[in-house]
Amino acid sequence: MSNLRFPALQELASEERKVNHYNGKRVTTMLNSHVFTGRTIREYLSDEAYKSLMASIKAGAKIDRKMADQIAAGMKAWAEEHGVTHFSHWFQPLTGGTAEKHDSFFTIKSDGTAIELFDGDALIQQEPDASSFPNGGIRATFEARGYTAWDPSSPAFIMESGYGKTLCIPTIFIAYNGESLDYKAPLIKSVAALDKAAVEVCRYFDKNVNKVTITLGWEQEYFVVDESLANARPDLLMCGRTLLGHSPAKGQQLEDHYFGSIPERVFAFMQDFEQEAYKLGIPLRTRHNEVAPGQFECAPIFEEVNIAVDHNSLLMDIMAKVAKRHKLKVLFHEKPFKGVNGSGKHNNWSLATDTGVNLLAPGKTPRTNLMFLTFFVNTIKAVHDYADLLRAAIASAGNDHRLGANEAPPAIISVFAGTYLSNVLDEIESRVKEKFSEQDEVILKLDIHKQIPELLMDNTDRNRTSPFAFTGNKFEFRAVGSAANCGSSMTILNTIVAQTLKEFTKEVDALIAKGEKKEIAIMHVLRSYIAQSKKIRFEGDNYSEEWAKEAEKRGLSNFKTTPEALNALITDSAKELFISNGIFSARELEARHEIMLEEYIKKVQIEARILGYICTNHILPAAINYQNVLIENVRGLKELSLGEDSFRAQLNLLKIVSNHIQEINDNVEAMIEARKVANNNSNTHERAEMYCHQVKAYFDKIRYHADKLELIIDDKLYPLPKYRELLFLR
Ligand code: ADP
Numbered sequence: 001m002s003n004l005r006f007p008a009l010q011e012l013a014s015e016e017r018k019v020n021h022y023n024g025k026r027v028t029t030m031l032n033s034h035v036f037t038g039r040t041i042r043e044y045l046s047d048e049a050y051k052s053l054m055a056s057i058k059a060g061a062k063i064d065r066k067m068a069d070q071i072a073a074g075m076k077a078w079a080e081e082h083g084v085t086h087f088s089h090w091f092q093p094l095t096g097g098t099a100e101k102h103d104s105f106f107t108i109k110s111d112g113t114a115i116e117l118f119d120g121d122a123l124i125q126q127e128p129d130a131s132s133f134p135n136g137g138i139r140a141t142f143e144a145r146g147y148t149a150w151d152p153s154s155p156a157f158i159m160e161s162g163y164g165k166t167l168c169i170p171t172i173f174i175a176y177n178g179e180s181l182d183y184k185a186p187l188i189k190s191v192a193a194l195d196k197a198a199v200e201v202c203r204y205f206d207k208n209v210n211k212v213t214i215t216l217g218w219e220q221e222y223f224v225v226d227e228s229l230a231n232a233r234p235d236l237l238m239c240g241r242t243l244l245g246h247s248p249a250k251g252q253q254l255e256d257h258y259f260g261s262i263p264e265r266v267f268a269f270m271q272d273f274e275q276e277a278y279k280l281g282i283p284l285r286t287r288h289n290e291v292a293p294g295q296f297e298c299a300p301i302f303e304e305v306n307i308a309v310d311h312n313s314l315l316m317d318i319m320a321k322v323a324k325r326h327k328l329k330v331l332f333h334e335k336p337f338k339g340v341n342g343s344g345k346h347n348n349w350s351l352a353t354d355t356g357v358n359l360l361a362p363g364k365t366p367r368t369n370l371m372f373l374t375f376f377v378n379t380i381k382a383v384h385d386y387a388d389l390l391r392a393a394i395a396s397a398g399n400d401h402r403l404g405a406n407e408a409p410p411a412i413i414s415v416f417a418g419t420y421l422s423n424v425l426d427e428i429e430s431r432v433k434e435k436f437s438e439q440d441e442v443i444l445k446l447d448i449h450k451q452i453p454e455l456l457m458d459n460t461d462r463n464r465t466s467p468f469a470f471t472g473n474k475f476e477f478r479a480v481g482s483a484a485n486c487g488s489s490m491t492i493l494n495t496i497v498a499q500t501l502k503e504f505t506k507e508v509d510a511l512i513a514k515g516e517k518k519e520i521a522i523m524h525v526l527r528s529y530i531a532q533s534k535k536i537r538f539e540g541d542n543y544s545e546e547w548a549k550e551a552e553k554r555g556l557s558n559f560k561t562t563p564e565a566l567n568a569l570i571t572d573s574a575k576e577l578f579i580s581n582g583i584f585s586a587r588e589l590e591a592r593h594e595i596m597l598e599e600y601i602k603k604v605q606i607e608a609r610i611l612g613y614i615c616t617n618h619i620l621p622a623a624i625n626y627q628n629v630l631i632e633n634v635r636g637l638k639e640l641s642l643g644e645d646s647f648r649a650q651l652n653l654l655k656i657v658s659n660h661i662q663e664i665n666d667n668v669e670a671m672i673e674a675r676k677v678a679n680n681n682s683n684t685h686e687r688a689e690m691y692c693h694q695v696k697a698y699f700d701k702i703r704y705h706a707d708k709l710e711l712i713i714d715d716k717l718y719p720l721p722k723y724r725e726l727l728f729l730r
């Protein structure tokens with residue numbers, strides 16, 4: 001689609017296409033070149049420091065303070081060889097983005113000598129002036145200190161930005177009393193809880209298991225638009241999504257974009273950010289077009305969950321930066337454009353033992369089959385028992401546009417197991433006898449491991465409408481928003497599975513203590529879990545109207561909006577769960593709830609302001625200009641005395657335009673009033689509800705009239721880039 005209204009852009013774009021291709025470089029030669037890991041650590045650290053670092057990474061323990069100076073010196077030497085001048089503690093505050101505060105190595109000693117220094121203290125802990133990060137009331141202003149503390153399990157890396165290079169130390173961010181203020185601290189705690197609970201369960205099957213690692217492979221969807229066009233739209237610039245815009249005649253209905261050939265300009269961008277990602281050790285593997293025009297996806301090879309979460313946050317940051325080099329803007333918002341699909345971030349999650357077994361991959365022997373079934377059933381039970389918490393984990397103003405809009409999983413949490421495994425579960429459940437006999441062990445001798453891959457291969461057994469689907473050797477949490485920090489959903493998933501496994505162990509041990517054979521005891525508990533969690537399993541079309549009705553009958557929750565969904569975080573059972581697993585204190589939970597509500601309010605508030613502003617400053621003036629053109633025209637035709645019939649169409653148009661102008665004006669005024677009323681309510685939850693139901697209610701009304709005007713007003717007079725100009729990059 002040519003771009004007559006914004007002609008300069010095409011030239012800029014063609015310049016950028018030529019740069020930043022791989023130029024014959026292999027990925028393996030770039031991988032980890034900017035990460036303090038593997039061989040690099042070995043090279044730059046003494047034997048003693050190396051051993052100490054490795055030991056604390058393995059045990060998840062604190063670094064020996066005596067060793068910290070040595071490790072810091074090694075890191076500094078390595079970084080300086082790469083031209084690094086500054087270091088930064090890198091963290092993920094509850095703003096959803098990443099945060100860095102740079103300090104130079106350079107310092108002046110008390111005797112006046114200027115030197116470059118980076119010691120153990122600087123590595124281990126910093127006190128950024130972080131009083132402006134969201135804290136949900138945890139930090140009173142008189143005690144605004146926040147600390148960042150090194151997380152050795154995620155390696156340090158060198159961040160390049162323009163010509164600047166910074167040594168980044170991944171850290172957790174906590175208040176002076178240890179309360180967490182970020183995504184990473186609770187995630188690490190949840191990893192420890194699940195590791196412990198899962199190892200205990202593994203020991204029923206294999207005494208050699210000492211550690212269970214949680215793995216995450218995310219798939220990141222995003223939109224790409226021309227930067228200059230985006231800059232001409234205050235809504236894209238300030239809210240990351242369009243608040244107005246009529247659907248183009250051609251959207252995604254022909255389904256010609258999905259897996260289609262990647263537009264050259266976007267392809268250059270992809271290659272560029274991939275190379276930046278490889279340097280930082282982010283193992284990107286997949287790239288392709290997504291369903292909507294202008295929409296794409298990338299995915300790495302899965303990694304340990306803490307590292308995978310860091311890598312996702314880091315990549316989003318890199319993509320935004322690299323896009324600028326290509327005069328592009330990348331949109332991570334869940335719903336940047338009305339009428340075409342929104343973006344998600346599928347979180348593929350599994351568990352792996354230190355003996356090399358994927359606990360969610362069907363086993364090859366009856367014994368490993370039972371181990372697989374144990375983790376499979378426990379995960380389903382966890383989702384069943386804590387579905388509302390999973391829903392809360394993915395709640396955000398952006399994701400509300402997606403969940404339940406017939407393009408992404410609904411707001412109803414359910415689990416897809418696949419036909420074959422559903423039958424296996426039903427079969428186990430149907431054994432109603434008091435005791436399992438040897439004969440029942442036949443179930444465990446089923447060739448699950450052979451059946452599953454075959455079913456998956458022909459793709460008939462893949463349900464792409466489910467929010468939480470089993471996909472052969474992992475669960476895929478598909479309802480996570482594209483802009484989200486994966487830490488939030490992973491923390492909650494890990495915690496609920498840890499809790500379920502703990503209860504499972506207790507129940508099995510009780511049966512064994514009564515003299516039951518181990519395998520039979522396990523089967524008994526699994527059977528009861530299958531029965532108890534049955535209502536969360538759904539194999540059909542999650543987008544359908546019938547499912548919403550059926551789910552209601554089953555008593556499943558369907559929280560359509562964020563303020564409502566977030567309530568689950570502060571119930572007594574949530575507090576009990578998070579406190580007993582050592583993830584959050586009650587105060588931390590309440591703070592998080594408050595922060596998420598505040599974030600919701602602010603997002604909707606900003607959108608409301610921008611919408612009012614665009615209407616008043618852009619749309620209405622353009623409409624009035626066009627009105628004047630019509631008035632002039634009618635006046636001229638009248639002068640020619642050609643009769644009423646000669647300007648009937650113009651008069652009619654004038655009436656229509658005037659009506660839309662009036663409607664927009666009135667609704668914008670009413671929206672401003674609604675905002676004032678909401679702002680006067682000091683109860684955060686009530687204020688969020690008011691923004692959700694009273695303020696936001698005007699968005700669609702205003703949009704309806706503005707989008708109609710877009711269709712009527714002279715193309716040259718319309719001030720905003722249109723969907724057809726934004727969505728079809730070449
Ligand atoms: P899709 O869902 O798009 O069809 P795949 O199912 O092939 O794609 O894989 C999607 C993602 O699943 C990949 O990013 C991959 O890293 C991740 N994945 C594969 N195995 C595991 C695992 N054991 N644990 C976590 N993630 C995994």
Ligand code: MG
Nearest residue numbers: 219346348476
């Ligand atoms: Mg997927």
